[in-house]
Amino acid sequence: xxxxxxxxxxxxxxxxxxxxxxxxxxxxxxxxxxxxxxxxxxxxxxxxxxxxxxxxxxxxxxxxxxxxxxxxxxxxxxxxxxxxxxxxxxxxxxxxxxxxxxxxxxxxxxxxxxxxxxxxxxxxxxxxxxxxxxxxxxxxxxxxxxxxxxxxxxxxxxxxxxxxxxxxxxxxxxxxxxxxxxxxxxxxxxxxxxxxxxxxxxxxx
Amino acid sequence: xxxxxxxxxxxxxxxxxxxxxxxxxxxxxxxxxxxxxxxxxxxxxxxxxxxxxxxxxxxxxxxxxxxxxxxxxxxxxxxxxxxxxxxxxxxxxxxxxxxxxxxxxxxxxxxxxxxxxxxxxxxxxxxxxxxxxxxxxxxxxxxxxxxxxxxxxxxxxxxxxxxxxxxxxxxxxxxxxxxxxxxxxxxxxxxxxxxxxxxxxxxxx
Numbered sequence: 257x258x259x260x261x262x263x264x265x266x267x268x269x270x271x272x273x274x275x276x277x278x279x280x281x282x283x284x285x286x287x288x289x290x291x292x293x294x295x296x297x298x299x300x301x302x303x304x305x306x307x308x309x310x311x312x313x314x315x316x317x318x319x320x321x322x323x324x325x326x327x328x329x330x331x332x333x334x335x336x337x338x339x340x341x342x343x344x345x346x347x348x349x350x351x352x353x354x355x356x357x358x359x360x361x362x363x364x365x366x367x368x369x370x371x372x373x374x375x376x377x378x379x380x381x382x383x384x385x386x387x388x389x390x391x392x393x394x395x396x397x398x399x400x401x402x403x404x405x406x407x408x409x410x411x412x413x414x415x416x417x418x419x420x421x422x423x424x425x426x427x428x429x430x431x432x433x434x435x436x437x438x439x440x441x442x443x444x445x446x447x448x449x450x451x452x453x454x455x456x457x458x459x460x461x
Numbered sequence: 462x463x464x465x466x467x468x469x470x471x472x473x474x475x476x477x478x479x480x481x482x483x484x485x486x487x488x489x490x491x492x493x494x495x496x497x498x499x500x501x502x503x504x505x506x507x508x509x510x511x512x513x514x515x516x517x518x519x520x521x522x523x524x525x526x527x528x529x530x531x532x533x534x535x536x537x538x539x540x541x542x543x544x545x546x547x548x549x550x551x552x553x554x555x556x557x558x559x560x561x562x563x564x565x566x567x568x569x570x571x572x573x574x575x576x577x578x579x580x581x582x583x584x585x586x587x588x589x590x591x592x593x594x595x596x597x598x599x600x601x602x603x604x605x606x607x608x609x610x611x612x613x614x615x616x617x618x619x620x621x622x623x624x625x626x627x628x629x630x631x632x633x634x635x636x637x638x639x640x641x642x643x644x645x646x647x648x649x650x651x652x653x654x655x656x657x658x659x660x661x662x663x664x665x666x
Binding site: 262263266272273274275276277280281283284286287305306307308309311313314315316320342344347350354356359360389391392400402407409411415417418420424425427429430431432437438439441443448450451452453454455456457458461 | 462463464465466467468471474476477478479480481482483484485486487488489490491492493510511512513514515516517518519520521522525527547549552555556559560561562563564565574594595596597602603605607609610612614616619620621622623624625626629630632633634635636637638642643644646647648649650651652653654655656657658659660661662663664665666
């Protein structure tokens with residue numbers, strides 16, 4: 257039995273209750289830590305769940321950055337230095353990932369604050385999260401301001417990927433559940449996943 | 462042990478293998494059926510996984526529409542009639558949801574082709590999927606063309622939501638796993654979820 261909520265109902269709710277409802281209504285999300293560095297070499301790590309696959313050819317992945325007043329560092333660092341890492345989150349590190357969303361002042365590294373380990377690789381100044389089993393590097397391509405609410409779609413092109421070979425299937429598909437990768441819901445929910453099935457390309461029958 | 466894949470490696474792969482890899486690399490996604498109607502009253506239903514939460518105040522939800530040559534109907538109908546429904550997908554209907562991605566010609570209703578049931582509610586000409594336990598209505602706000610690859614970010618504002626009352630927690634959060642809602646991965650993977658935890662708003666300690 258469904259309950260109906262109108263726009264007016266939702267607008268009458270307390271701000272956090274409304275945000276929790278709306279943010280979980282749209283479904284499960286990718287749970288990722290974005291690692292960046294500014295032009296002074298200070299690293300930053302922030303949890304993002306609004307990651308979006310934009311296309312495979314060229315390989316483009318976007319994320320939504322909240323208004324600058326709420327979340328200035330990641331987008332500023334990306335504009336300054338161009339490369340950033342995305343690190344998928346497992347059950348072993350989701351609490352630390354969540355803690356990166358606390359409003360630490362500029363110049364404080366979330367790595368130090370949460371105990372996650374910075375990992376560096378040649379050719380990329382931005383830090384990886386050593387504890388993450390699936391990591392990739394994006395190169396900044398474009399920021400599209402979303403004027404309706406002051407957020408930004410930040411678009412990057414895929415440069416490098418680091419993946420446990422045993423999760424890759426013959427057709428290229430990565431079974432992230434095998435690496436223990438979680439999915440998130442709303443701003444507070446963390447979920448394990450279990451594969452039901454993979455289905456072949458659908459055809460008109 | 463991670464394997465490194467460079468951009469050059471990925472570009473050397475067969476097209477579908479590359480697409481499967483890249484599309485699953487960015488993590489778990491919302492699995493949703495979007496119901497629309499054109500100005501002649503013909504309904505359309507299409508599975509989308511690139512749904513993105515844009516903000517709660519105002520309540521905005523976006524999705525990525527592929528280039529018009531590949532996926533013309535949903536975006537065209539939304540521009541024509543303004544309201545569209547989003548219906549979250551469970552284990553009972555994911556095969557039918559997947560089948561909506563077959564390239565049916567214009568004028569053919571995916572409801573008929575897949576056996577999903579059209580449901581109509583006062584004030585919304587677009588069809589809901591009766592079998593879906595969590596449904597909402599968006600009003601078309603804006604299309605942002607993504608010139609890097611010819612896709613579109615389609616933005617809608619939340620108008621109505623229909624949700625089983627037993628999945629809503631005290632703070633507004635919707636535990637979609639309780640309603641059997643799935644998450645998708647890549648273009649072919651379907652996963653059940655199990656809640657590990659919800660965490661309180663993170664604070665600097």
